[in-house]
Amino acid sequence: MNALVLDVTTALRHAGIAGVTREPTVAESYVPELRVRIDAGSGRHATYPAVVRLGRLDTRLATALDLPTVRPLLLLAPHISDAVGEVLRARGVDYADAAGNTRLAWDGLLIDVRGRPPRTSVPPRIADRTAARAFSRAGSMVTFALLSWTDLPSRPVREIAATCGVAVGTVHGVLHDLAAAGYLSDGAQGRALNRGGELLGRWAEAYTVTLAxxxxxxxxxxxxxxxxxxxxxxxxxxxxxxxxxxxxxxxxxxxxxxxxxxxxxxxxxxxxxxxxxxxxxxxxxxxxxxxxxxxxxxxxxxxxxxxxxxxxxxxxxxxxxxxxxxxxxxxxxxxxxxx
Incomplete structure (x- = not known):
């Protein structure tokens, strides 16, 4: 992530942005990964909550990205095509990439650079490894079922497996990863989901790539x-x-x-x-x-x-x-x- 932020910062400076400064942020769920202060000169500046997405983006993934709801928001990525940029603009998200494609808009300033090819080959999507088995192709089937039926998390593993059409071992792996990530807890009534909205967003993004x-x-x-x-x-x-x-x-x-x-x-x-x-x-x-x-x-x-x-x-x-x-x-x- 640090290398990408450095590449994007360099591209912004080449585009005439006077200064780009990273600021610390709190590492919590649904909180942007960092804050970026952008100085466009002549006293014009803005501080963006920012998220970083490594790997390749297409329009389907850009639409499905589970982004914080705060606006303004800045997305940093290795490369953002014109088509992906259109999706991000429609979602009210500003962006910058390592090739110099940029959309920054605030009072008195608009920078809109498009059409630049990637500087290097962009790797495929790099998955978040937190609770990874819950978002694999088979794991996404299990997570879907847990999200869909309130009673299912507390049911026996074999019943969950039968509902999803997957192996019992797959269910065990998903339940373990979800519990380790804090999405699943054990209580007096058995297993129950925590942070279900966050899990829904992550699952929908993974579904786009692995299952849809x-x-x-x-x-x-x-x-x-x-x-x-x-x-x-x-x-x-x-x-x-x-x-x-x-x-x-x-x-x-x-x-x-x-x-x-x-x-x-x-x-x-x-x-x-x-x-x-x-x-x-x-x-x-x-x-x-x-x-x-x-x-x-x-x-x-x-x-x-x-x-x-x-x-x-x-x-x-x-x-x-x-x-x-x-x-x-x-x-x-x-x-x-x-x-």
Whole structure:
């Protein structure tokens, strides 16, 4: 991290910033990693809470990043492409990278530098090793289930494994790492989540990288969009559940979905044929794999943490805004934020 901060500081000075100074900050959850004072000369200066992200960023990860809510906020990274910069600007986040791409905006000052290629090859995303097993591909399935059902953390390990469709050993590893990181505690009623909102944010970011794309079964176009409500009714009738924007629109009336995502155990070939759906990677009808098994999970929507994660992993800042809206009103997400 120190090397990256030095590289970004050098790039800012080359861009004409008179001075960049690091200030100490308190190492706590949801608190930015450092504070950076930027002196633009002529008495113009600002102090930013700042976070550092090592490794490669794309638009999906930039949308999903679990960033502090404080604004202004400065993101430092090895390289920020124009597309990633657009996402960050939409999220109200200023940024600077080691190549000199910069967005700094405060009263009386705007620095906006784009299009510079990386100075060196950017390594893949570097994961936070805290509670690492909870955010691997299989571990993310376990963490999803623990976030989704209040009673599950206290249930026997074999029951948790059966719910997630993973090995018992995987569950043991996830529970150990979550407890060591302070996300899980033992009490009179058994295991319970701590800092659930923080865990949700970290899980949604990891889900974007490790799991989201692997759940895709197929996408289809439909000739007549007016038939989607009928398709939805038929899919619900055979046990499908709504996900993504479609599910979120039932929680937030301001959201008008542009895609229809359905979680299924297998592709409903009969309905695909009946509605004459045509394969299309960019199609509006999307089927995703339901990897969990919970007998009492019979609602029309997938669990709220997954709706939230699908929105923040979309790469669309508009969907990110809606994710935060449903986080403020959905009972389970509110409960997690209060733990």
């Amino acid at each position: 794309r692997r759940l895709a079964i197929a996408s289809f176009g439909i000739a007549d969009l007016d038939r989607i409500p009928a398709l939805e009714a038929d899919l619900l009738g055979v046990g499908a559940q709504l996900g993504g924007e479609l599910a979120a629109s039932r929680l937030d009336a301001h959201l008008h979905p542009s895609t229809s995502t359905f979680y299924v155990d297998e592709l409903p070939s009969t309905l695909v044929a009946r509605y004459r759906l045509r394969p299309d990677e960019a199609g509006v009808v999307r089927f995703r794999s339901r990897f969990w098994h919970r007998p009492d999970d019979t609602g029309e929507r997938v669990p709220s943490p997954l709706i939230y994660a699908d929105l923040v992993s979309s790469g669309d800042p508009r969907q990110r805004e809606h994710a935060e809206r449903i986080r403020a009103v959905d009972d389970r997400l509110v409960e997690l934020d209060r733990t």
